[in-house]
Amino acid sequence: MFVVAFGGFVDFLSEYGWDFLAISEEALDDPRLAALEDLELEAAGMRIENFCGIDNFFDAAPTSPDGSPPGGNGTVGGSDLPEDFPAELAPPGGDIVAVVNVGGATSVTFNLSTDTDDVIASYTEIVGAPVQALDEPKGALWVVSYEGLQLSLTIAEIGDNMVQINVTLL
Secondary structure, eight states: OHHHHHHHHHHHHHHTTTOGGGOOTGGGGOHHHHGGGOHHHHHHHHHHHHHHTOSSTTTSOOOOTTSSOOOSSSEETTEEOOTTSOGGGSOTTOEEEEEEEETTEEEEEEEEOSOHHHHHHHHHHHHOSOSEEEETTEEEEEEEEETTEEEEEEEEEEETTEEEEEEEEO
């Protein structure tokens, strides 16, 4: 169920060239997006959580077995940074929250305790100016070609000096 739902989402985004700003209001009625809101998908996620022994996979960042925040060793819940993931796109000191591989896309989400403006400036040096920036809460969005791949990059301030970064490569 997850592969079908998130694979459809990846297909949907690829039809728009991963340009979130190009998605029309009418396109939001696409059944591939509705699949992500299916209550059975949420129930399936809870079954996965129970089977894997993961608490609050969708609602909160994972913790170490002792309940502390995950360390900066690049692994969380057995997820390693993919070997072919560009090192310059992984924030120094960032904790991996999730690694998802669906439909040829690799998506890695990091949490980082730092200033949001510093993170945005750092990624701007790597991939150029964002296509969209937000002031409250602070954040930025990039949809660009990067080393022959489509890159979707989002940065979102999720608390005082806490930033979440999602890097998706297709």
